[in-house]
Amino acid sequence: xxxxxxxxxxxxxxxxxxxxxxxxxxxxxxxxxxxxxxxxxxxxxxxxxxxxxxxxxxxxxxxxxxxxxxxxxxxxxxxxxxxxxxxxxxxxxxxxxxxxxxxxxxxxxxxxxxxxxxxxxxxxxxxxxxxxxxxxxxxxxxxxxxxxxxxxxxxxxxxxxxxxxxxxxxxxxxxxxxxxxxxxxxxxxxxxxxxxxxxxxxxxxxxxxxxxxxxxxxxxxxxxxxxxxxxxxxxxxxxxxxxxxxx
Amino acid sequence: xxxxxxxxxxxxxxxxxxxxxxxxxxxxxxxxxxxxxxxxxxxxxxxxxxxxxxxxxxxxxxxxxxxxxxxxxxxxxxxxxxxxxxxxxxxxxxxxxxxxxxxxxxxxxxxxxxxxxxxxxxxxxxxxxxxxxxxxxxxxxxxxxxxxxxxxxxxxxxxxxxxxxxxxxxxxxxxxxxxxxxxxxxxxxxxxxxxxxxxxxxxxxxxxxxxxxxxxxxxxxxxxxxxxxxxxxxxxxxxxxxxxxxxxxxxxxxxxxxxxxxxxxxxxxxxxxxxxxx
Ligand SMILES: Nc1ncnc2c1ncn2[C@@H]1O[C@H](COP(=O)(O)OP(=O)(O)O)[C@@H](O)[C@H]1O
Ligand SMILES: [Mg+2]
Numbered sequence: 296x297x298x299x300x301x302x303x304x305x306x307x308x309x310x311x312x313x314x315x316x317x318x319x320x321x322x323x324x325x326x327x328x329x330x331x332x333x334x335x336x337x338x339x340x341x342x343x344x345x346x347x348x349x350x351x352x353x354x355x356x357x358x359x360x361x362x363x364x365x366x367x368x369x370x371x372x373x374x375x376x377x378x379x380x381x382x383x384x385x386x387x388x389x390x391x392x393x394x395x396x397x398x399x400x401x402x403x404x405x406x407x408x409x410x411x412x413x414x415x416x417x418x419x420x421x422x423x424x425x426x427x428x429x430x431x432x433x434x435x436x437x438x439x440x441x442x443x444x445x446x447x448x449x450x451x452x453x454x455x456x457x458x459x460x461x462x463x464x465x466x467x468x469x470x471x472x473x474x475x476x477x478x479x480x481x482x483x484x485x486x487x488x489x490x491x492x493x494x495x496x497x498x499x500x501x502x503x504x505x506x507x508x509x510x511x512x513x514x515x516x517x518x519x520x521x522x523x524x525x526x527x528x529x530x531x532x533x534x535x536x537x538x539x540x541x542x
Numbered sequence: 543x544x545x546x547x548x549x550x551x552x553x554x555x556x557x558x559x560x561x562x563x564x565x566x567x568x569x570x571x572x573x574x575x576x577x578x579x580x581x582x583x584x585x586x587x588x589x590x591x592x593x594x595x596x597x598x599x600x601x602x603x604x605x606x607x608x609x610x611x612x613x614x615x616x617x618x619x620x621x622x623x624x625x626x627x628x629x630x631x632x633x634x635x636x637x638x639x640x641x642x643x644x645x646x647x648x649x650x651x652x653x654x655x656x657x658x659x660x661x662x663x664x665x666x667x668x669x670x671x672x673x674x675x676x677x678x679x680x681x682x683x684x685x686x687x688x689x690x691x692x693x694x695x696x697x698x699x700x701x702x703x704x705x706x707x708x709x710x711x712x713x714x715x716x717x718x719x720x721x722x723x724x725x726x727x728x729x730x731x732x733x734x735x736x737x738x739x740x741x742x743x744x745x746x747x748x749x750x751x752x753x754x755x756x757x758x759x760x761x762x763x764x765x766x767x768x769x770x771x772x773x774x775x776x777x778x779x780x781x782x783x784x785x786x787x788x789x790x791x792x793x794x795x796x797x798x799x800x801x802x803x804x805x806x807x808x809x810x811x812x813x814x815x816x817x818x819x820x
Contacts, residue, residue, distance in 0.1 A: 349726055378728030388723035392742050392818050401737055402727035434818070447723075454727060 300363075302327045302458060302489055303348060308357035310343055310513075317343040318354070319513035325458075330490045332500040332521065335510035336536060341493045344510070345460045348491065349380040362457060378406050381451030385463040387443040389435040395422065395446045396431040399453045407454065414453070421449035425479050441472030445479055452483075459483060461492040495540050497525060509533045583803070590796060603780070603793050610776030611797060617693050617772055618759040624698030625758070626751075629705025634735070636710045647706065654703035660764050666696035667768040693765030701758055708750045712743035745816050752809030756802050763798075773797060 301324035310318040317340045325331050333341045346352040347359050350366045350373045359366045364376050390398050399418035403409045409417070422428045425445035427438075435443055444464055451459060461480065465473040477499045484490055484503040494500070500507055500521040507524045509517040509532075517524065517533045525541075528534050594600040635647025654662065667689070675686035685691055716739050724734035744751075766775035773794055781790035 351722055351726065374725075374728045374730055377726055380726075382726045384719060384723065386719055388717075388719035390720065390723070390738055390742075392745065402724075402729060405733055405737060406728040436818070450727070 301325055302362050303491070304358070304360040305344070305347070306358045306360070308344070308347060308354040308359060310340075310347065310352060310354050316513050318347070320357070321510075321513070321515055322357075323508065323515060323518065325489060325491060327457075327489055328487045329506065330484045330488075330492065330504045332504040332507045333491065333493045333510060334495055334500075334507065334536075334540075335516075339510045340513040341510055342462050343513075345382070345462050345491060345493060348458070348460060349377050349382050351382075374406075378402075378454050379456055380458045380460060381454060381456035382460040382462065383444065383447050383451055383464045385466050387435070387440070387447045387467070389443055389447055389450070391435050394432050394434055395427075395438065395449075398435070398446055399450045402450070403453050417453055418449070421452055422446070424452075424482075425449050426475065439472060440468045441475045444468065444472075444476045448476075448479055448483075458489045458491070461490065461494065463493050465494065465496060497521075497541070501525065509536065511536070587800075594793075599786075599789065600793065603786075603789055604797075606780055607773060607776055607790070607793060607797065610771060610773035610794075611801070613690065613770060613772035613776075614759065614762050614774075615801070617690060617697065617765055617770060618755070618762040621694045621697035621701065621762065622755050622758045624694065625701035625705050625754075628698055628702025629709055632702055632706035633709025633713065636706060637713050651703045651706050654700055655707075659697075659700045659761060660767060662700045663693065663696040663764050663768060666699070667692050671695075689765070689768050689770045693762075693768055693770040696768075697758065697761065697765065701754065701761075705751070705754060708747050708754070709743065712747035713739055715746055716742050742818070745818055748809075748813045748816060752806075752813065755809065756805050759801055759805060760798065 303325040305321055305323050308318050308321045309316070319340075321340070321344060333344065335341050343352055347354055348361060348366070350368075353366075353368045361376050362379060364372060366373065366376055389395075390401065393401060396415060396418050399421060400411070400414040403414035403417060404411070407414075419428065419431060422431055425448055427442050427445055430438060430442060430446070433442075435446070438446065448459075448464075464480070465476050468476060473496070477496060480490070480492065480499065481503050490503075492499070492504070504521045507519060507521045508515055509524065509528075509530070511532050517528065517530050519529070524533065525537065528537060594604060632647045632650050635643040636651065638644050638647070657665075671686045671692045675683040678686060713735075720738055720742065721734055724738040725731070729737065762770075762772055763774040765772060766778065769775065777790050777794040781787040784790070
């Protein structure tokens with residue numbers, strides 16, 4: 296494996312949903328250990344781009360290459376790719392019939408073939424890492440939004456992913472819970488995790504992101520550093536958008 | 543939510559949806575709506591028990607009819623167990639994105655649901671079972687020449703179609719994000735179904751599944767038409783032989799009622815035990 300080669304390569308990706316051109320020729324790359332923040336108005340294709348990276352959506356044309364493997368509808372290694380790419384959703388999507396601990400051990404046992412003791416040990420360590428070791432036996436419905444999202448992060452981390460994707464991880468949270476989730480993400484970034492984060496949290500972008508990409512209408516408008524983008528955006532569309540989200 | 547549209551279902555469906563309505567009104571949920579009907583039933587049951595216990599003729603009828611109860615429970619239990627399997631397979635086919643599987647599953651469900659259960663049982667008995675039996679090597683053909691087995695298979699094929707729709711509704715009630723989260727962790731479609739979707743779907747559909755078991759118990763009476771010696775056939779024969787229809791049919795009805803009410807209670811208990819914490 297070549298360490299200088301980007302771990303994610305996105306080459307001229309197009310994706311349509313009926314008449315909607317969700318991705319209109321997107322090309323970019325993410326290096327190992329890089330933290331990329333994606334911003335853009337609702338419907339600009341941010342989620343679709345993330346979902347192409349772990350194969351939940353497939354491009355109509357163009358290529359997505361993750362760690363040397365082309366993510367493709369026919370790829371029989373799609374499940375292998377997915378196990379290397381963790382994703383955290385806006386709506387958490389925890390498994391409601393399982394406890395926090397079981398949420399984190401399930402895929403370890405099924406996919407990684409780890410035993411009960413080993414997977415539980417890993418799960419407890421991860422729950423401690425995300426700051427809720429005492430919630431192991433709680434069911435998702437008994438947890439606050441912030442706690443659920445941290446369990447979801449732990450669940451993804453338990454697979455030892457090489458890449459973590461975050462799709463608006465704090466958008467469904469009450470304001471007082473946003474910080475706890477962002478702190479967990481910051482911790483990951485500091486540990487050198489490769490991350491692609493869809494989030495309009497400027498504080499996180501400034502503290503953690505190496506790069507920030509502004510998307511509009513399925514295309515990348517601006518690709519720069521957080522400081523540059525927030526202080527001196529190049530494109531008119533970026534300025535307008537920032538004006539809206541920064542009040 | 544769970545296929546409660548009665549216009550879409552025929553014979554068992556109608557009874558199934560009636561059952562479901564009754565299920566929701568089941569007692570112990572609140573005390574301001576005290577379930578007087580249960581009280582009345584209990585008192586009536588007590589009186590009936592006393593009358594039967596002190597009356598030699600009734601006791602004797604019960605004793606004779608109880609061999610029919612064995613077959614009624616036997617047929618209902620096995621037919622339901624098979625129906626659970628057929629229904630699961632057909633239900634999974636109905637939610638499959640594979641057009642061949644979807645079409646086959648849908649054909650099964652639509653064809654079966656359009657034919658009265660009694661006709662299905664007779665058709666299986668007179669047409670399908672002999673056809674199969676003639677083409678199966680001995681001694682296995684005997685399996686298809688036993689009325690009990692034929693009754694069980696016919697009932698389970700019929701109920702499988704209804705249960706398929708129950709499963710389908712349950713699976714479709716699970717938010718899309720669940721499948722996506724499971725797949726994102728690297729699970730295959732089958733693994734995600736097995737570990738994430740079905741465990742949740744089954745908890746949701748426990749009430750209709752339970753009600754369908756109670757319906758199955760009642761519909762097992764239809765197998766009397768193909769000479770399965772279950773409670774109904776037994777009652778008909780004995781009452782004709784003894785010229786005592788009132789006593790025999792009353793006892794039979796009470797026996798069915800006792801079994802269905804007992805089952806309903808068990809079903810309610812299981813449901814409560816397996817609800818997902820809120
Ligand atoms: N599964 C889908 N079916 C139909 N349209 C979709 C689907 N997913 C996304 N879209 C459309 O594609 C466009 C981009 O969506 P999305 O990637 O979710 O944007 P964002 O995450 O930036 O808000 C939107 O117009 C959305 O309505
Ligand atoms: Mg989105």
